[in-house]
Structures are given as C-alpha cells and as structure tokens.
Amino acid sequence: MAQILPPLAEDLIAESGDGISLFSLGYGARVANYMCFESLKGNLAKPEGDEILAKYKLWFENQTSYQFDVFAKGYKLEMESFNQTFQDHDCNFSF
Numbered sequence: 001m002a003q004i005l006p007p008l009a010e011d012l013i014a015e016s017g018d019g020i021s022l023f024s025l026g027y028g029a030r031v032a033n034y035m036c037f038e039s040l041k042g043n044l045a046k047p048e049g050d051e052i053l054a055k056y057k058l059w060f061e062n063q064t065s066y067q068f069d070v071f072a073k074g075y076k077l078e079m080e081s082f083n084q085t086f087q088d089h090d091c092n093f094s095f
Contacts (some may be wrong), residue, residue: 024068024071032074035049050095057095
C-alpha cells in the first residue's frame with residue numbers, strides 16, 4: 001500500500017530524544033492512522049473510537065515506561081495530517 005499521509009517531521013523525531021519517547025510518538029501516530037482510516041471506511045464510529053482512546057489513556061496511566069503526552073502528541077499530529085489530506089471526512093476522536 002502506498003503511503004498517503006506524509007511521515008512525521010524529522011525534526012520532531014529528532015527532538016523526541018530517547019527510544020521510549022520515539023516509540024510513544026510513533027505509537028500515537030500509528031493508532032491515529034488506523035482509527036482515522038477505519039472511520040473513513042465506515043468501520044469505526046466516534047463513540048467507539050473515543051472508548052478505544054480512553055482505554056489507551058487508562059493503560060498509559062497504569063504504567064511508567066511509556067509517555068502519554070508524547071503518545072497524544074503523535075496521535076494529534078497524525079490526526080491533523082489525516083484531516084488536511086481528507087478534508088471531506090473529519091477524524092475527530094478524542095481522549
């Protein structure tokens with residue numbers, strides 16, 4: 001499958017620093033990518049998507065290795081990129 005959305009900016013990746021931060025950032029972007037495309041295909045409604053994000057947030061709150069704020073930043077950036085690319089479909093899931 002061809003990449004439709006642009007990748008995260010290199011300077012953002014560089015400033016994220018350590019491997020745990022990079023994983024959290026990339027994980028957030030990947031979750032947004034999946035959820036937004038499933039929404040676009042009609043397979044994921046807003047209530048279900050919000051519930052999924054609530055479970056991710058709860059998981060982050062119950063562990064200390066990964067960083068929720070960096071995950072949320074990656075998620076937000078990917079969701080914004082999706083919404084710019086697919087202007088007729090608003091991906092608007094929220095934590």
